[in-house]
Amino acid sequence: MRRLPRSVHPVAWWIWALGLAVAAACTTNPILLLLLIGVSCFVVLLRRGDAPWSRSLRVYLALGAAIVAIRMLFRVLLGGPGGGTVLIDLPSIPLPSFAAGIHLLGPIYSSSLLDGLYDGLHLAAMVVCLGAANSLANPKRLLKSVPMGLYDIGTVVVVAVSVFPQLAESLGRVRRAQRLRHDAATSRRHLVRMTIVPVLADALDRSLALAAAMDSRGYGRHGSASSRRRLLTGAMTIVGLIGVCVGAYGLFDERAPETRRWPVFIAGLVLGVAGVVVSSIGRRVTRYRPDPFDLSAIGVAAGGALSAALMVWATDVAPADLHPDTLPATWPVFGVLPLVAACAGLLAVVASPAPVLSRTREATA
């Protein structure tokens, strides 16, 4: 029997995409990078729904192309170290002494240009992988799967995110209306004020209306939890998060004292998790039609994780395959392991069922 169209847990898609992005971060081999981009596009085309955000892949592809172009342009403009064949010998423009170390134009070496291309592709591949996740899973739905203790913060983020399109809309409307005023000579002085006052007033009105609506619909019912307990759990969560931040900073800073590394990180993590857990005990909120984290979700996530794991392994086994030489320029070659790693993301297509399209939904309704 064919599997029914169904949506896969959004977290699974994000794990998959992050896996591919990690794989892309491990290599500068252009063929592997193009393979990774190809894999993510292929999966998106087969598995995306027809919601507005599903159409966003094009934007990320364009962004990727722009990154590559800018990287290469800078290599041409600023010259840079390199060797090998000189492609074009442009005259170098001397700069005054305060800009020592920077020189404009100059000879363009093939290796320098190739480095720019590989670098750009490296970044573009990561952007496209994350863009793929965005088109496959609504970022707002992702927020719905946060643990119960973070539910309030999740709602705040959702509301904040939806403010931006509204602000853009009211800004456009106000600008259009202001052009109708004929007293243009005096209004040029007030240009900022003329747009900001009505837009902010509008935003304030809207947020008050939203707050009243949410209050009337039961948002923030704390049931039996006392205000003292709420204060305690809130403090625990915040102190925990600060601890995690300090610890994470210490982990990457090699000169940080030992005590500011793992101990702070772990203590912060424990405190934060405890705060979230304790505050979710008293909460009584249910979820409407949650996506289950089932076998297909595990399969999807595994595809991305496998891709990342194999590529990380390949950095040990076959480092030369992942970073092809540009001086002298050689045709990038690689063995079976990186190839398998790059293609492992395709498992997601096998693991996941077809997406639900609203057209098919209407046909069955």
Place this chain on the structure above:
Amino acid sequence: MIDLQRLGVRYADDGPATLADVDLHIEEGELALLVGGTGVGKSTLLGTINGLVPHFTGGRLSGRVTVGGYDTRTHPPREMADVVGRVGQDPLAGFVTDTVEDEIAYGMEQLAVPPATMRKRVEEVLDLLGIAELRARPLAALSGGQQQRVAIAAALASAPSVLVLDEPTSALDPGAAEDVLAAITRLVHDLGTTVVMAEHRLERAVQYADSVIVLPGGGAVRAGDPATMMIDSPVAPPVIQLGRLAGWAPLPLSVRDARRAARPLRDSLTAPTTTRRAPGDVVLQARGVTVRYGDRVAVRQVDVDLHAGSVTALMGRNGSGKSSLQWALQGSGPRAAGSVRVDGIETASQRGLVGLVPQTASDLLYLESVDAECAAAGPQARDILDALAPGIDGAQHPRDLSEGQRLALVLAVQLSAGPRVVLLDEPTRGLDYRAKAALVEQLDSLAAQGHAVLVATHDVEFVAQAADRVVVLAEGEVIADGPTAEVIASSPIFAPQVAKILAPQPFLTVDQVARAMPDSVAR
């Protein structure tokens, strides 16, 4: 079900009381309609029912409000959510999620309804309000009427025993408003929900009400049977005004009842004398105006002439191209083809030939006081404002003005440039009967001064009083253009209540009837 005992509300300690000494009891399963002008405390009264007043708005509340056994003194709105559902004026502003299904489920999620029950209830309310086919659609892509029905569905899904609606149809076109009111009456009949509703469109709503709560102003409240309460209510739809004029008892509330009572009146009336203004010469001449947004054609080769000294109404459903046409006529909106000339000058090339009051009129205002706005607009602005709406305090902040006063202010700002053509986009939105009557007078005086006026509106009663000529748009094309009486009286949708009651006699407004009435019938 709902008990208000000696309720008083005041927002400032030294200010006047918004509500004073209100004793009110609303039975279970009743549809209670709040009637009153703007600013008499309708929203405040509605807010006290689920505790938004004073928990959310601030202010001082005296007396006692109990709903379904809960006292709002000890229960803030979120704890009342399972008893009282609330629907506001602008549905889009109250939406928390982004698809229809999620929005309906949101309230139940907060109340911790078990997932299986939640699933079942979502399907039930989707069917109850006839929006099942919209379930997966993004909320922002729905029409106003659909959004308001989703908002009602979302409030109903938590199965509250009381539903509070604050002017649910004020932002909708007549068809959508009809849908929403039909949905509300079905709830009262099928579910036994107690509904308390404030509503401007009394002509549609009053016939369904079980009781009417009149707020005459000054904080007092009277309640009772609709037919008795409407006799001296401060605001009344045309059907009631006609009933009062003819002295019908009991007062008919629906067009159907009024038609039966009107038989003797119909026979005694002679055809109305035409008091129409004679149109002057053509001021604005538009030929082949086309507006397109990408592939969508909003206005398709429209020809319009506007005459000096006349008021033209522009009608049509939402999305039929009314706003696009007005912006194109003004000259600052996009126009793909065609020409618009005022006295031979192309409007796109010169500002100030045409004044436009946009749909959200307050977008034009940005200063702290009425005087500052007038000073910025020009030397005559204050005089024009005083002529349009006398007695506005110059030190007031424009946002504190009433809907109608703010409209007059924007109109004055636009008129101070001395345009011969004035366009108004949906000015009647959110106006009560008194403000609408004031607007009719303002437009009359503009026409008397020789302006050409074009008003886009959904409000047929307003058109019957204000307009000399009606242009109807559908899908961006002009489908009717002629004198008001001919265009609207013959249409089943656009006919005003008086025309429906007195057909085949060609009356449109209560004023016309009053003038034509023989004295013997009048008293």
